[in-house]
Amino acid sequence: xxxxxxxxxxxxxxxxxxxxxxxxxxxxxxxLLEEDIAFSSMAQDKIGQGLALYTLLQTxxxxxxxxxxxxxxxxxxxxxxxxxxxxxEYDFSLIRHFLFxxxxxxxxxxxxxxxxxxxAQLARKIRGELRYHTLHANTWMKQLxxxxxxxxxRLQNALEVALPYALGIFEASPYExxxxxxxxxxxxxxLKEKWVSKIESVINQTQLHLPDWKTLTPVYGGRIGKHSExxxxxxxxxxxxxxxxxxxEW
Amino acid sequence: xxxxxxxxxxxxxxxxxxEDPGMLAAxxxxxxxxxxxxxxxxxxxxxxxQLIRMIEQHAHSEIIGALPExxxxxxxxxxxxxxALMAKVQDEVGHAQLLYSAAETLGKSREQMxxxxxxxxxxxxxxxxxxxxxxxxxCFISWLVDxxxxxxxxxxxxxxxxxxxRALDRICAEESFHLKYGHxxxxxxxxxxxxxxxxxxxxxxxxxxxxxxxxxxxxKISAHTxxxxxxxxxxxxxxxxxxxxxxxxxxxxxxxxxxxxxxxxKKNESGKWEYTEPDWEEFKxxxxxxxxxxxxxxxxxxxxxxxxxxxxxxxxxxxxSYVTPLA
Amino acid sequence: xxxxxLHILETxxxxxxxxxxxxxxxxxxxxxxxxxxxxxxxxxTFVGCPAMDYMKAEVETALxxxxxxPKVTITFEKSWSSxxxxxxxxxxxxKYGLARHPILNSLLI
Numbered sequence: 001x002x003x004x005x006x007x008x009x010x011x012x013x014x015x016x017x018x019x020x021x022x023x024x025x026x027x028x029x030x031x032l033l034e035e036d037i038a039f040s041s042m043a044q045d046k047i048g049q050g051l052a053l054y055t056l057l058q059t060x061x062x063x064x065x066x067x068x069x070x071x072x073x074x075x076x077x078x079x080x081x082x083x084x085x086x087x088x089e090y091d092f093s094l095i096r097h098f099l100f101x102x103x104x105x106x107x108x109x110x111x112x113x114x115x116x117x118x119x120a121q122l123a124r125k126i127r128g129e130l131r132y133h134t135l136h137a138n139t140w141m142k143q144l145x146x147x148x149x150x151x152x153x154r155l156q157n158a159l160e161v162a163l164p165y166a167l168g169i170f171e172a173s174p175y176e177x178x179x180x181x182x183x184x185x186x187x188x189x190x191l192k193e194k195w196v197s198k199i200e201s202v203i204n205q206t207q208l209h210l211p212d213w214k215t216l217t218p219v220y221g222g223r224i225g226k227h228s229e230x231x232x233x234x235x236x237x238x239x240x241x242x243x244x245x246x247x248x249e250w
Numbered sequence: 251x252x253x254x255x256x257x258x259x260x261x262x263x264x265x266x267x268x269e270d271p272g273m274l275a276a277x278x279x280x281x282x283x284x285x286x287x288x289x290x291x292x293x294x295x296x297x298x299x300q301l302i303r304m305i306e307q308h309a310h311s312e313i314i315g316a317l318p319e320x321x322x323x324x325x326x327x328x329x330x331x332x333x334a335l336m337a338k339v340q341d342e343v344g345h346a347q348l349l350y351s352a353a354e355t356l357g358k359s360r361e362q363m364x365x366x367x368x369x370x371x372x373x374x375x376x377x378x379x380x381x382x383x384x385x386x387x388x389c390f391i392s393w394l395v396d397x398x399x400x401x402x403x404x405x406x407x408x409x410x411x412x413x414x415x416r417a418l419d420r421i422c423a424e425e426s427f428h429l430k431y432g433h434x435x436x437x438x439x440x441x442x443x444x445x446x447x448x449x450x451x452x453x454x455x456x457x458x459x460x461x462x463x464x465x466x467x468x469x470k471i472s473a474h475t476x477x478x479x480x481x482x483x484x485x486x487x488x489x490x491x492x493x494x495x496x497x498x499x500x501x502x503x504x505x506x507x508x509x510x511x512x513x514x515x516k517k518n519e520s521g522k523w524e525y526t527e528p529d530w531e532e533f534k535x536x537x538x539x540x541x542x543x544x545x546x547x548x549x550x551x552x553x554x555x556x557x558x559x560x561x562x563x564x565x566x567x568x569x570x571s572y573v574t575p576l577a
Numbered sequence: 578x579x580x581x582x583l584h585i586l587e588t589x590x591x592x593x594x595x596x597x598x599x600x601x602x603x604x605x606x607x608x609x610x611x612x613x614x615x616x617x618x619x620x621x622t623f624v625g626c627p628a629m630d631y632m633k634a635e636v637e638t639a640l641x642x643x644x645x646x647p648k649v650t651i652t653f654e655k656s657w658s659s660x661x662x663x664x665x666x667x668x669x670x671x672k673y674g675l676a677r678h679p680i681l682n683s684l685l686i
Contacts, residue, residue, distance in 0.1 A: 024323045027339050028316040028550070031558025032565075033347045040340035044333060048625010051329045052653075066328045090561055122624075125653040129623055147564035154560065234324075241327040241385045248443050250327035250385070250435070334627035341593075420674065427592045427628070 002060055004175030005116060007078070008185060009060075011173070011223055012107070013053035014079035017069055018231070019100060020046030021238060022087055031090050038136055042097070045129045052122055059118070070242040074232040075225040082165035084222070084231040091154040092162065094144065098137040098202070099166040103195045105130040110191065115183040138202050145206025152207050159208060167192075167218030251315045251342065251391075251399035251425075252308040253375050253464035253491075261300070263477055269294045281482055286412035289355040300483050301411050302356045303372070309349035310367045310374035314547050315395075316342045318378055322388040334431050338392065341424045348420065352413040368552045370539060377460045379541035386439055386446075386453035393432030394457070394499060398464045400425050401495045410482035433502075440506040447507075454503070455511045462528040463536075465492040471530060496523040578608050582615055585643050589635045592628050596669040599632060603661025606654070615640050617649045620657045 023043035030036035054065035062068060082100060087093045108130055111123035144151040170192040179185045196213065203210050221227065241250065266274070273292050280287065287293055316339050323339060326332040350360040366372040377395055382388050400422060407418035439450040466472065466488035478484040486494075496515075500523070503510060514526045536544070578586075578600075586605060591597045599605055599619075607618035617636060621629045633649050640647040662670070 021324060024336055027323060027336070028313065028320045028343070029554045029557075031554070031561035033313070033343055033350075035558075035561075036343045037340055037347070040336055040343070044336050044340070044625050044627075045623055047329070047333060047336070048623060051333070052624045069329065070327070089557060121653050125620075125624055125656045128656055128658055144561065144564050147567040148560070150560050151564035237324050240325045241322075244327075245443055245445060248446055249438055250331055250442075250446075329625075330627070330630075333625050337627050416674070423595050424593045427631075430592075430631070431627075 004173070004178045004182075005119075005184060006057060006060055006062065007173050007175055008179060009053050009057050009119070011078035011080075013050045013057065014077045015083050015100075015104075015169075016046045016050035016053065018077070018079045018234065019083035019096075020044075020050060021234060022083065022085075022093075023097075025087055026093065035090075039093075042101075042133055042136070045133070049126050049129070052126075056118055056122065066242070067246075070239045071246060072235075074227050074235055077225065077227065077231060077235070078223050079231075080165070080168045080171065080222040081219055081228050082162065082168055082222075084228060084234060085165065086230055089154070089158075091144075091151075091158040094137070094140055095155060095158040095162045096166075097133070098141050099162055099199065100169065101130060101133040101137050102198050102202070103166075103169050103191065105134045106194050106198065107191055110186040114185060119184070141202055141208075142205055145203070145208045155206075156208050159203075160211060163211065164216050165219045167216060168220050168222055170195075171218070171220045171223040173223065251375065251395055252311040253377065253398055253402055253466065261296070261475070261477065263296065265296050266294060266477075278480070281410045281480075285410075286415060287410050288412045296477070297481055297483065298356050300478060300481075301414065302353055302358050304483065305349055305353040305356070305414055306358070306363050306366070307373050307375075309346045309353060309363065310372060311378065312342045312346035312349060314367075314374045314378045314551065315391075316346075317547055317550060318380075318382040318543075319388050319391050321382065322385060325385070327385065331435065335388075335392070338428045338431060341428065345417075345421050345424070348417045349414075352411075352417045355413045364551075364555065368548055368555060370548065373537060375464065376533065376537050376541070377457075377464050378547060379536050379544045380457065380460050381543050383456070384449050384453060386449035387457065389432060389435040389439060389450065390453045390457045391432070392428060393436050394461060394503075395464070396425055396428050396432055397499055398461065398495050400429060401498070402465070402491055405485035405491065408482070409485055436506065440508065451508055454508055458511050459528060459532070462492065462525065463530075463533045465489075465495065467530050467533065468527065493523050496525070497521075579610050582608055582610060582640075582645075585639050585645075586617075586636065589632070589639050592631055592635075594670070594673065596673050597666055599636065601663040601666030601669065603663065603666070604632065604657055605636075606652075606657075606661075613644070614646045614648060617647060618654070619649060619651050620653060620655055621651065622657050624653075 020043045023039045023046060026039035027036055027043075030039060050069070051065050054062075054068050057068065058064055082096060085092075085096070105127070108123045108127040112120055112127050114120040114123065141155070145155050146152070170188040172188050173179070176187050176189075180187045200210060274294060277287075277292060277294065277297075287297075319335065319342075320339050323332065323335050326335045350363060353363060354360060363372070367374070382391065403418050403422050403425065407415050407422060409415055409418075436450060439446045469487045469489040472488055475484050475487070479487075497517075500510065500515065500517075512526050514524060516524055518524050535541070539545075583600065586600050586608070587598045589599045591599065591602050594602075602622070604619050604622060605617060606620050607616075609616040617640075619629075619633060619636070629651060633651060636649055637647045
C-alpha cells in the first residue's frame with residue numbers, strides 16, 4: 001500500500017509547492033494590491049499544504065520536507081505540467097487558478113473520506129482553505145469573463161491554451177486500482193468527470209465558451225517526471241540559497 | 251517600512267496667512283490637548299498637504315519595499331523561512347493598502363497617488379533603491395530596516411491625524427512580529443557556518459550607509475520642521491530617531507559579533523551616539539533618482555500597472571468598487 | 578476550561594493582533610489538566626501558518642511562568658475556521674478594523 005500512497009502524496013505535495021511558488025511570484029506585481037494579497041494568501045496556503053503533505057510522507061519513511069523539496073531535480077518531481085508553466089499575464093494565471101483549484105477542491109473533498117485517516121484529517125483542513133480559493137477564482141472568472149471585450153478575449157484565449165494542460169492534472173497513476181480498491185482515493189478518472197461538470201457550470205455563467213472536450217489532447221508526463229523546460233529553472237531558483245550549504249541551518 | 255526622512259525640501263508656510271486665524275488657533279489648541287484630527291474636521295491646507303505627502307510616501311515605501319525582499323520569496327532557504335517571508339511581504343502590501351486608504355480620507359485618490367509614484371513625482375524610502383545581492387541582504391532588511399521603520403512609526407502613531415494613527419497602530423503590531431522573524435534569520439546566520447557569517451557581515455557593510463540615511467538628513471542641514479512638529483505631523487527630529495535606533499540596535503548587532511563599518515561609532519558620555527557623518531550628497535543624489543535601483547524599482551511598478559490596466563478596466567463593468575475606506 | 582488555566586492562556590495574544598487572545602482566536606481546541614501538567618491542543622488557522630511555532634512557545638512560557646508543566650501539541654483533529662473566534666474576539670476584531678478574510682478582501686461582492 002505504501003508505494004501507491006506515497007505516489008499519491010508526492011504528486012499532490014509537488015503540485016502544491018510548485019503552484020504556490022508561481023502564485024508567490026505575483027507579490028508586488030499584481031494588477032491591483034488586493035490581488036497581490038490574494039495570490040500571496042493562496043501561495044501561503046498551497047506551500048503550507050505542500051509542507052503538510054511532505055510531513056506525512058516523512059512519517060512513511062521519506063526524507064524531511066526541506067530535503068525533499070529543495071534538493072530533488074525536475075525529473076524527480078511529480079507535479080502536473082500545468083502548475084509549472086510561467087505566470088505569463090494575469091489572464092493565464094487566473095485561468096490556471098480556476099482550472100486547478102476547482103480540481104483541488106474536489107480532490108480534497110474526496111480525500112476527506114479517505115480510508116487512510118492521517119490523510120483524511122489533513123484533507124478536511126485543506127478542503128476548508130480551498131473553499132476560499134475556488135470562491136475567489138469563480139468570482140473573478142464571472143467578473144472578467146463577462147466584462148469588457150478585451151477581458152473576455154483574453155480569458156478565452158488563456159482558457160484554450162490552458163485546457164490541454166489542465167487535463168494533465170488527471171494523468172492516471174500506475175496504482176489507480178489499488179488506491180480505489182483500498183478506498184484511499186476515488187481515482188483520477190472519477191475526479192475528472194466531476195471536475196468537467198464543475199468547470200462547465202462556472203463557464204456557463206460567463207461569456208466564455210468551452211471547446212468540445214473530445215477535440216482536446218491532454219498534456220501528460222508530469223506525473224512520471226517528464227516536465228516542460230520551465231520546471232528545472234524554477235527549482236534552481238528555489239534552491240539557490242539552500243544549496244549554498246544544504247547542511248547549514250538558515 | 252518608512253523612515254520618515256524624506257521630508258527634505260523646505261516647507262512654505264505662506265499659505266498659513268490665508269487661513270482663518272480663529273479656526274487655526276482652535277485647531278492648534280485641539281492638537282495641543284492631544285485630540286485626534288478626523289477627516290471631516292477643519293484643518294489648514296498646509297496640514298492636509300503635508301499629511302498627504304507623508305502618508306503617500308509611507309504607502310509607496312511599503313509597495314516598493316516589498317520588491318527587494320519579494321525577490322527572495324522564491325529563493326528563501328527552507329519551508330520555514332519561505333512561509334514567514336511570504337507572510338511578511340504580504341503584510342507590507344497590506345500596509346500599503348491601509349495607508350492609501352488613510353491618505354484617501356484627505357482627498358487624494360489611490361490612482362492619483364500611484365500615478366505620481368510611477369511618474370517620479372512622489373518619493374518613497376530611499377533605502378529601497380539599493381539592491382539585495384544575497385539572502386543576507388534580505389535578512390538585513392527584515393531585521394534592521396524594519397527596526398528603523400518601527401522606531402519612526404511608533405513615534406508617528408502618537409501623531410495628530412486619527413486615520414493615520416490607527417493605521418500605524420496596526421502596522422506596528424505586525425512589524426514587531428516581522429522584527430522577530432528578521433532577528434531570528436540574522437541569529438541563524440551569526441551562529442551558522444563561516445560562510446553564513448561572512449554573508450551577513452558583507453550585507454551589513456553594504457547596508458550601513460543607506461541605513462544611516464534612512465532617518466533623513468542631519469538636523470543641522472535639515473529643512474525647517476517646527477510647524478510640523480507643533481502639529482504633530484512629525485514626532486521627532488531625524489537625528490533623534492537615528493539616535494534611538496542606534497541605541498536599540500547597535501548593541502544587538504555587536505552582541506552577534508558583527509562589525510559595524512564605522513570606526514567612529516560610539517556612545518558618548520551624555521548618552522548620544524557619535525558617528526561618521528553620512529554622505530548627504532549621495533543621499534540627495536539617490537533620492538533624486540540616481541541610485542543603483544531607482545529605475546528598476548519604478549520600472550517594475552510601471553510594468554505591473556500597465557499589465558494590470560485591462561483588469562482594472564474590466565472591474566469597472568458593471569460598476570464596482572474595491573476600495574474599503576479606513577475611516 | 579479550568580478557569581485558572583483559561584486566565585493564563587488569555588494572556589497570550591495573537592502575535593500580529595494584540596487585541597486578540599489565542600483563546601478568543603479559537604486556535605486552542607482542548608485543554609486537560611492532570612496534576613501540575615497541562616495538556617494543550619492547538620490548531621493552526623491555516624496549514625502553513627508561520628507563527629504557529631511562536632504561538633506554541635508563548636503558550637508554553639505562560640504556563641511555565643505560573644508553575645505548570647505544559648505539553649502542547651499541534652494537530653488538525655479539529656479544524657480551525659473563523660466560526661471558532663469567540664464573540665468577544667469578533668467584537669475586538671471589528672473594533673480593530675479586521676473582519677474579512679484576506680482572499681475575500683479582493684472580492685467584489
